[in-house]
Amino acid sequence: MQTVTSQDGTTIAFDRIGSGDAGTVVLIGGAFGYRQVPNTVALAEALAEKYGLRVINYDRRGRGDSADSPGVYDSANEIADLRALVEVEGGAAALVGWGSGAVLALLAARSGAVPGVTDVVAFEPPIVVDPKDHVPPTDAEGKLRTRIAEGKRGGAAWYYLTKIMGVPMAVAGAMRLSSVWKGLVATADSTAHDFAVLKPFSRGETLRAEDWAALEAPVLLLIGGRSAPALTKGAERIAEVLPDATLRELPEVSNDPVAAELAPAIGEFLTRAR
Structure with a gap:
């Protein structure tokens, strides 16, 4: 390194x-x-x-x-x-x-x-680019950052997957029960950086x-x-x-x-x- x-x-x-x-x-x-x-x-x-x-x-x-x-x-x-x-x-x-x-x-x-x-x-x-596809809620950025600031990594990971990425609840639930969930939670704080990059291009425009x-x-x-x-x-x-x-x-x-x-x-x- x-x-x-x-x-x-x-x-x-x-x-x-x-x-x-x-x-x-x-x-x-x-x-x-x-x-x-x-x-x-x-x-x-x-x-x-x-x-x-x-x-x-x-x-x-x-x-x-x-x-x-x-x-x-x-x-x-x-x-x-x-x-x-x-x-x-x-x-x-x-x-x-x-x-x-x-x-x-x-x-x-x-x-x-x-x-x-x-x-x-x-x-x-x-x-x-298509408003018919999944578009994150208008308050997504604030809600994601609040979870991160409060130390709720699991909540941040779940919110990013379902509300920002649009992963179906059933699929996200299966992920939460799998071995990958630990890794998602460990890096959940960084998702605010991801959304800062994606936000201008997430509106279906x-x-x-x-x-x-x-x-x-x-x-x-x-x-x-x-x-x-x-x-x-x-x-x-x-x-x-x-x-x-x-x-x-x-x-x-x-x-x-x-x-x-x-x-x-x-x-x-x-x-x-x-």
Whole structure:
């Protein structure tokens, strides 16, 4: 484990995997994720070993070994975290994200605040462009933050799953009874950061090309052929409005892919020039 200090003084922990002969990539996990999740580690190792990439596998603020900024939740801070990581790795890197991490990757590349973003890969960014799909309640942000401030991690995890992500109650209930629940509760405080990233794109509103014109880096949008349509609409729409985007469907993949299903598409895209 290594660390870097972000602009606001928050310590961000990361692992560096691979030689980097083919370039550097930063992996950006989604809600409840952290760098030691086995599937994330497997993806990092596959990209390093099979494609010659140097992979930065980090803990987003508020989870794992990274520090937090309690009560301060702003996507600009997470973009600054990415800038610190890219700078410490030489000033150039691709960003690869999934879930809320996919949206964060797109925002970072669009912002201009992270110089040196060479490419972006985004797997199913949960952007809600259809008001008929699940839209979080208008007071979701306040209710989530209140649960976190009161130390109700289980309540925060449940609220994020059901009210913000739209996971059906029966499915969330099964998760609460399974072995995964402990991990969700452990990282529940960080979901306020996830929602700070997603909130502007959770309202069922269409995307405008003029709002994304600044994102000039090549972007690969990945969707799973077995994912629910609501989970792929956002990726399909943002592919239409970005200046340089490719949309690719992975036919046998669901919204919870394993590393072996994602690594080839990501690795081939990031090493295409070579």
